[in-house]
Amino acid sequence: MTLSTSHRQPLADEITAKLREMIHSGEWPLHQRIPAEPELMAGLGVSRGTLREAIKALAHGGMLEVRRGDGTYVRATSEMSGAARRMYQDHTEEHILEVRLGLDTTAARLAARNATADDVTSLRAALAARDVAWNAEDYEGWARADWEFHERVAQASANPLLHELYVSFGGVFHQELLKQQRRGRLDGLTYEGHGELVEAIEARDADAAVASVNRNLNSCAEWLRA
Template sequence: MSLDPVRRPTLSAEVLGTLRRQITDGVWPVGTRIPPEPELMRQLGVARGTVREAVRALAHAGLLEVRQGDGTYVRAASELSGAVQRLYNDRASAELLDVRDALEGKAARLAATHATNEDLDALAAALERRAAAWASRDFDGWASADWEFHTRVADASGNTLLAVLYRNLTEPLRASMSGFWERPGFNGADPAGHEDLLAALHGKDPAEAARQADANINATAEWHRSTT
């Protein structure tokens, strides 16, 4: 049996891979503007057409967003996250809550068994920042701390695939939270699914941890229905 010759990747594929790693490795975080074409051409030592081809491919994959007259911005940290964001544009928040319900309940149950002391300390610190931000009406800080708490619970589950899937939902799920605090009845200091969940994790109680995760989602869904 003969083997096909190994072919060297094209220059455009190499450039695409380099730019993609800048995004997936977090060198260019979500929301930041990437360097302009002339700078990319200089740093990579390639022609304008090669840079444009790579940028178009990454935009098609959902990782970049080209804004005419403004620049090119990082839209998502992975192809999966980009695909979810495109899908979210045509879906209601209720569907995102269904996804959170499926993932967060399982993550909380697993975290009750697998969370380390370091995980629990990090979760407690995130909740402290969340409470302080809510008290000071720092809503961006509140959203960041709240989301950090939930992603750390997923990380503490010990299930790498679950954690990766959850993190790839970060941008659309955070976007679904935008403006929550401007609507009546929203309580960003509710301990259900947060401080109460952390207590269940400390107690290594999988059933209570899952119940607390469900309580948070159910409260959010009920509030969402009452304000729409």
């Protein structure tokens, strides 16, 4: 007698995938509380045990945060982003900057090879938004626009995995920028690694693009040591 083997995904895994998609799609916004257990159980047609197993898996992955007596909140939009947030708490600013150096130089070199005219236009738009926000003392907007610029450089690299890494680390580096700004003496409109980088990308000069990134991040390192 041959027993049939079911390849059906375990129910808890299916529910985990559904909840993950709700977060990733923005249906459940970042930092907001998700619906209460009874509502989710009814909507998904599952038991409390299955739901809690799915929530526990996403909490372990860093996407959800369970707050006793308050509810469950969206902490990150992907497991990679959640892991980045956890790692950020355990490492120094110097370590973070060293990671930036590796990521930014790779993104700059690839963007100089692969960027389109639309990419260059998008980069200039992000820098314009950054400048407006800084001059208006809108530092949240400044940090958001500054990191959006770097995400767009990664997108222009034509390496989707690299771009995904930038998106995942976005929350970490956004908070790091704000921390630096609050210390004072920070030049929020640096030309190196930004305007200079765009010019190198537009000229398809990979060496100049990497050199621009190095100047910018070395300057940041000196500022941190001061």
